[in-house]
Amino acid sequence: MADPPEQPGAGQPEGQGPEAQGPEGQGPKPQVTIPTVKSADGSYIKNIVPVDARTLHFDIYSAAMDTVLPVEVMLPADTSVPRPSLYLLSGADGGAGQANWQGKTDAMQFLSDKNVNVIQILGGGFSFYTDWLQPDPKLGVYKYDTYIGKELPTLMDAALNTNGVNAIAGLSMSGLSVLNLVTHNPGLFQAAAVYSGLTQTSDPIAQEAVKLTVNEWGGGTVENMWGAMDNPLWVENDPTVNAEKLRGVELFVSTGNGIPGAYDLPSSKWATTNTSEYPKTIALGMIIEASINLFNHNFQAKLNSLGIPATFVYRDVGLHSWGYWQDDLKTSWGVLAKGLGL
Template sequence: MRCRSAVSAMLVVVGSIVTGVSGAHAQEPEPVAAVLDRIVSIGGSRAEVTAIDGRQVTVRIRSAAMGREVSVKVQRPADTTVARPSLYLVNGAGGGEDTATWEQNTDVVDFLAGKDVNVVMPIGGAWSYYTDWREPDPMLGVNKWRTFFLDELPALVDTMFATTGKNAIAANSMTATSVLQLAIAKPGLFRSVAAYSGCAQISDPVGKQFVDVVVATGGGDASNMYGPPGDPAWVANDPVVNAEGLRGTKLYVSNGNGLPGEFDKPGDSHLVTWGPVGLANQIVIGGVIEATTRWCTVNLQNRLEELDIPATFDLSTQGTHSWGYWQKAFKNSWPLLAEGMEIHA
């Protein structure tokens, strides 16, 4: 009951604040600029390069599953004379539609600029958990993000650019749940997965309440996602319950304990909002959220140990739900992500 009360307090605070051919290589490697205005269509989904900024390419994808356009940034490796693997770097609850992104709050994208990898960064799907919803939502619309991530996006990326078809995926906060779900839904598509500060256990009362309020923060109704409480879809989509599906995937999972740590200090460069208010929000709100996700993460760890499924867990003794810790966790997880993509870290 103590944990349930802590979660309830956290939720009040939070409320205030391709069916395709993934792995196919359709063309020889080429300079980044050569892909400008290229158009690729697969199974009713369509992708078009619309802009280039240095090594970053913006791709507009018309998703057949959702009937909407999705913008995707792709950072190309410095050397495109040979095929490269792809890392899908997924933003949190805001879906990259706000300023809470890896690119704006960390140096991870710059870090990856020195690696032999395509960095794929989708924009959209805020508060959706990047899953397939059973019903359209009055606020969040039609959400078939699982179909997009598994069947549409990789096939289009692999066809548009020269790739090896060896993929990894990493995400923080809300979408740390999503990447585990995606790995279970299509084993082998993502050879390595990194999840930072997520709540994987979504079907028990505490986990479901967490999901409900995250979705409601964006104005959505989670009953349109997996149905009302007790609907079998909640259990069917719970990564802890279905952890057997993670066998064979290289896993890195991290979480702090909610107590202030090295990045919870005045003037820290990772503060989303500067000044005393920003720091207080990070310590109080971020602390409660991180303590809750740690509970979920420990349950995932116990479940994987029970099933004898190897995984790397970093349960730091301190740290809040914030970017400084996710930047550090990403770099700690990079060797595992690189191993899955079969490249040097």
């Protein structure tokens, strides 16, 4: 499932706030050279703009989608040797506004002393970061599985001088994407973390959740993504059905239980600023998180039956909120770091 679109709020432009700067963000901007390398299908880095001493903004041309997409990168604390990379995905709207790790959490500050390239993928709203069967009249051409799994790693490895070891983490809509990107691209990711994300897609309730995200919130048509509900693609993109393909990857999965907690109170900075929408937001968050909790138990049972180890966290409280995902990222760091070799 995915978080519904948020009300626009005030804030600094992306890449300019304290989250982007981090404790070591002050200082001269790095000199950068755009590498000439291209991915197998002709994708390339169109531009790189230094934001501060640790942050780079990339404009990536995706041949699969024939468009230019933004990527924000925080460089490792120590760049003297090649470092691993952590790819971060956002929720329903793709993090195009302020609803991303940089704008909503202190993730960049937490990761600023880690020796890892933090690659924040922006864009792809309501896409589930997958390859769609056909262009959508409202959402356009979506080939995000190809972009993230095939195009982007080649370009990031060249530009950032990485060591080729990768992890990926995502929340809400992109939690499902994280697991499918791992299974669709064997060997690319050594660790994966899912925060309040769907872990089933062939279940009728889960299918309705995907449809709600794409059709109602995104304005698209879900049949353009994986076809009708009986299309085999819905099973092929079900992490629980395809759990065997996750063997050997360090896994972390977390969710709340649908009971409101501290981050859901009106006084919380993560609560909706539209007071008239607050009751609806709470009710929707309860349904979403309780459903995901159930799906995660099913997913855990499948992994256990296959003897595939994974870390599952079921929080005592919590709806569908960035406050919990901020905490979950920190809790999952040990799992991610192990896969990254840190």
